[in-house]
Amino acid sequence: MIEIKNLHASVDGKEILKGIDLTIRPGEVHAIMGPNGSGKSTLSYVLAGRDGYEITEGSVSFFGKDLLAMEPEERAAAGLFLAFQYPVEIPGVANTTFLKSALNAIRKQRGEPELDAMQFLKLVREKTKALSMTDEMLKRAVNVGFSGGEKKRNETLQMAVLQPKFAILDETDSGLDIDALKIVAEGVNALRSPERSMLVITHYQRLLDYIVPDHVHVLAFGKIQRSGGKELALELEKNGYAEFGVNEAA
Amino acid sequence: MAATTETVEQVRAVTEQKYKYGFTTDIEADVAPKGLNEDIVRFISAKKEEPEWLLEWRLKAFRVWQEMEEPRHWAKLSYPPIDYQDAHYYAAPKMKDRPKSLDEVDPELLKTYEKLGIPLREQEILAGVEGSEGRSPAIAVDAVFDSVSVATTFKAKLEEMGIIFCSISEAVHKCPELVQKYLGSVVPYTDNFYATLNCAVFTDGSFVYIPKGVRCPMELSTYFRINQANTGQFERTLIIADEGSYVSYLEGCTAPKRDENQLHAAVVELVALDDAQIKYSTVQNWYPGNEEGVGGIYNFVTKRGACRGRNSKISWTQVETGSAITWKYPSCILQGDNSVGEFYSVAITNNFQQADTGTKMIHIGKNTRSTIVSKGISAGRAQQTYRGLVKILPKAEGARNHTQCDSLLIGDQCGAHTVPYIENRNRTARVEHEATTAKISEDQLFYCRQRGLSEEDAVSLIVNGFCKEVLKELPMEFAVEAQKLVGISLEGSVG
Numbered sequence: 252m253i254e255i256k257n258l259h260a261s262v263d264g265k266e267i268l269k270g271i272d273l274t275i276r277p278g279e280v281h282a283i284m285g286p287n288g289s290g291k292s293t294l295s296y297v298l299a300g301r302d303g304y305e306i307t308e309g310s311v312s313f314f315g316k317d318l319l320a321m322e323p324e325e326r327a328a329a330g331l332f333l334a335f336q337y338p339v340e341i342p343g344v345a346n347t348t349f350l351k352s353a354l355n356a357i358r359k360q361r362g363e364p365e366l367d368a369m370q371f372l373k374l375v376r377e378k379t380k381a382l383s384m385t386d387e388m389l390k391r392a393v394n395v396g397f398s399g400g401e402k403k404r405n406e407t408l409q410m411a412v413l414q415p416k417f418a419i420l421d422e423t424d425s426g427l428d429i430d431a432l433k434i435v436a437e438g439v440n441a442l443r444s445p446e447r448s449m450l451v452i453t454h455y456q457r458l459l460d461y462i463v464p465d466h467v468h469v470l471a472f473g474k475i476q477r478s479g480g481k482e483l484a485l486e487l488e489k490n491g492y493a494e495f496g497v498n499e500a501a
Numbered sequence: 502m503a504a505t506t507e508t509v510e511q512v513r514a515v516t517e518q519k520y521k522y523g524f525t526t527d528i529e530a531d532v533a534p535k536g537l538n539e540d541i542v543r544f545i546s547a548k549k550e551e552p553e554w555l556l557e558w559r560l561k562a563f564r565v566w567q568e569m570e571e572p573r574h575w576a577k578l579s580y581p582p583i584d585y586q587d588a589h590y591y592a593a594p595k596m597k598d599r600p601k602s603l604d605e606v607d608p609e610l611l612k613t614y615e616k617l618g619i620p621l622r623e624q625e626i627l628a629g630v631e632g633s634e635g636r637s638p639a640i641a642v643d644a645v646f647d648s649v650s651v652a653t654t655f656k657a658k659l660e661e662m663g664i665i666f667c668s669i670s671e672a673v674h675k676c677p678e679l680v681q682k683y684l685g686s687v688v689p690y691t692d693n694f695y696a697t698l699n700c701a702v703f704t705d706g707s708f709v710y711i712p713k714g715v716r717c718p719m720e721l722s723t724y725f726r727i728n729q730a731n732t733g734q735f736e737r738t739l740i741i742a743d744e745g746s747y748v749s750y751l752e753g754c755t756a757p758k759r760d761e762n763q764l765h766a767a768v769v770e771l772v773a774l775d776d777a778q779i780k781y782s783t784v785q786n787w788y789p790g791n792e793e794g795v796g797g798i799y800n801f802v803t804k805r806g807a808c809r810g811r812n813s814k815i816s817w818t819q820v821e822t823g824s825a826i827t828w829k830y831p832s833c834i835l836q837g838d839n840s841v842g843e844f845y846s847v848a849i850t851n852n853f854q855q856a857d858t859g860t861k862m863i864h865i866g867k868n869t870r871s872t873i874v875s876k877g878i879s880a881g882r883a884q885q886t887y888r889g890l891v892k893i894l895p896k897a898e899g900a901r902n903h904t905q906c907d908s909l910l911i912g913d914q915c916g917a918h919t920v921p922y923i924e925n926r927n928r929t930a931r932v933e934h935e936a937t938t939a940k941i942s943e944d945q946l947f948y949c950r951q952r953g954l955s956e957e958d959a960v961s962l963i964v965n966g967f968c969k970e971v972l973k974e975l976p977m978e979f980a981v982e983a984q985k986l987v988g989i990s991l992e993g994s995v996g
């Protein structure tokens with residue numbers, strides 16, 4: 252589904268990603284853990300096509316297509332979704348308006364018929380309920396005045412509505428209280444299917460108790476330093492990143 | 502021959518001939534020769550078979566205008582001098598040449614309308630022109646094509662309620678007392694260069710009278726269209742809401758694309774008596790000129806409302822996306838005690854457009870209140886200025902004003918300027934002014950694009966969000982169009 256080969260990327264002349272190799276097959280859930288500043292968010296932005304990153308080497312193929320040559324919205328239409336570490340506020344734009352525009356923009360790019368107001372409302376109500384979100388939050392402006400946890404829940408809602416084929420969750424668990432974590436994890440698990448894969452970026456093994464990954468990778472210094480199964484997360488939780496030459500105190 | 506081709510031919514024919522004094526007989530085509538003098542003023546008045554008092558009023562205005570200086574200094578606008586002698590001041594399509602199809606409209610412009618969903622609207626309006634009064638109306642339309650009002654729909658239905666909605670030239674004959682009493686009572690003929698010019702040469706426009714206690718059951722709308730080359734358009738609108746009445750009025754404007762600039766100098770006067778309410782909404786989409794700044798309408802408009810009665814209310818809502826130059830300050834004179842003035846504005850300038858717009862709120866009566874919400878969006882190399890005056894006179898005990906003025910910049914070659922003037926002469930009055938300037942952030946754009954929106958749709962969505970407070974004031978029929986217009990006006994502004 253997605254094949255990342257020797258990916259190098261820099262920002263303002265500073266190399267952040269220094270040769271990432273990662274292959275994710277349909278249905279798989281991969282977790283990435285790693286110290287602050289190691290390049291996890293950078294990887295997610297590069298995959299989603301954010302401006303400002305220079306790809307100096309490497310390639311990414313997504314369903315056989317050259318992902319790096321696509322515009323961000325084309326990537327979205329191809330089924331790539333990024334749940335942002337820091338969701339963005341859009342004042343004055345109601346959450347429903349945003350979601351409906353997004354869903355229909357994607358459907359249009361795919362040549363599918365757009366949903367009318369009634370069909371959309373039905374869909375979004377259903378997803379909102381599953382995530383224990385209120386209708387009131389749907390009416391509010393996108394992420395404006397949302398608490399940290401609400402923003403993360405809102406990212407999950409968008410994912411549930413857009414039904415991506417490949418979702419990157421960048422620290423979607425941080426800022427969530429225990430109950431919210433369970434709800435969000437359930438939401439994510441509900442999306443798991445043999446066709447859909449996920450890349451879950453997290454600092455906490457706790458999330459992985461709920462969203463059980465097939466593979467866990469350690470990203471440090473812009474490279475995947477080690478890969479393993481679910482147990483790697485437990486080991487990291489215990490020992491930290493010292494093994495990879497990261498100074499805990501820094 | 503298509504109506505426009507024919508009219509253009511007629512104009513050419515007329516301008517190529519030498520006209521003597523008293524040319525009326527030669528003007529079969531209803532087009533005055535180029536130029537501006539007392540004879541032209543008389544010609545227009547004669548064409549309209551106006552009463553003596555109105556001709557005299559026009560002539561007084563013309564004489565004052567000749568002594569006036571064009572206000573070129575205080576507004577933040579720059580444009581080449583306008584040759585007022587190089588325009589036609591009267592150009593009327595012959596009634597048999599009413600627009601019957603869209604064929605005559607520039608295809609480029611048609612494309613824009615298609616995106617807007619306006620063709621439908623235009624057809625509806627054209628259907629009205631043809632006199633189909635069968636459907637149940639949501640909007641009654643007065644269509645002004647070049648200089649004359651070509652048709653007013655649903656007149657009969659309104660007349661049953663005592664509402665007068667017709668062209669102003671018709672009103673001059675139908676209810677001369679009302680016109681004479683109120684015309685120039687809000688914007689006097691000495692007011693300003695453009696308004697005074699309008700008094701002298703105005704050709705048509707809409708007239709509305711809502712009788713006591715009547716709530717007008719539908720939106721009243723005027724659709725202005727400048728069609729002909731080298732024509733100035735000077736409409737005059739007068740709306741009178743008698744005691745306890747209510748009316749919502751919409752004004753829409755379009756013009757074909759032309760390389761030369763065209764002058765548009767309208768005057769709108771509103772009068773609200775005791776407990777009356779007037780809601781006036783404009784979606785202005787005159788041709789703004791091309792990407793290089795060639796062509797486009799010069800829009801110099803004087804709009805003013807008088808809250809004469811106690812508890813009266815006037816709201817101006819405007820979405821200004823068109824014109825090469827916009828010079829416009831819809832204002833409220835809050836004379837009656839407890840009267841309310843509102844101004845909600847979205848102004849979008851792209852490419853080389855310039856806009857100097859804002860409002861004036863003049864508080865005269867006690868406990869008068871005004872609200873100003875101005876949203877300015879600049880892209881390309883456009884320049885935009887908000888200019889607002891809040892004036893509290895000594896007797897305006899307890900007057901209140903709140904002004905919110907937000908600017909949004911797209912790109913780094915455009916400019917936004919805020920010039921608030923506050924004159925408070927009553928100690929119990931309170932005036933608040935807030936202003937912000939922001940840019941569309943890369944983060945917002947990327948967030949939207951990651952969700953599947955194209956860059957242009959993302960800008961449109963973000964800008965619509967920015968303008969929401971104003972757009973929600975528009976009547977439903979207009980709000981959807983306005984939202985689309987916001988997106989289209991900014992096309993090509995990013996990336």
Ligand SMILES: Nc1ncnc2c1ncn2[C@@H]1O[C@H](COP(=O)(O)OP(=O)(O)OP(=O)(O)O)[C@@H](O)[C@H]1O
Pocket residue numbers: 262263265267285286287288289290291292293294336
């Ligand atoms: N625009 C930029 N200019 C300079 N440095 C940048 C820029 N953007 C990111 N970086 C740097 O790149 C490195 C990787 O950042 P990134 O956000 O990918 O880390 P992360 O692994 O997601 O960290 P965290 O766990 O704290 O979220 C950091 O050192 C960061 O300061």
Ligand SMILES: [Mg+2]
Pocket residue numbers: 291292293336421
């Ligand atoms: Mg990060």
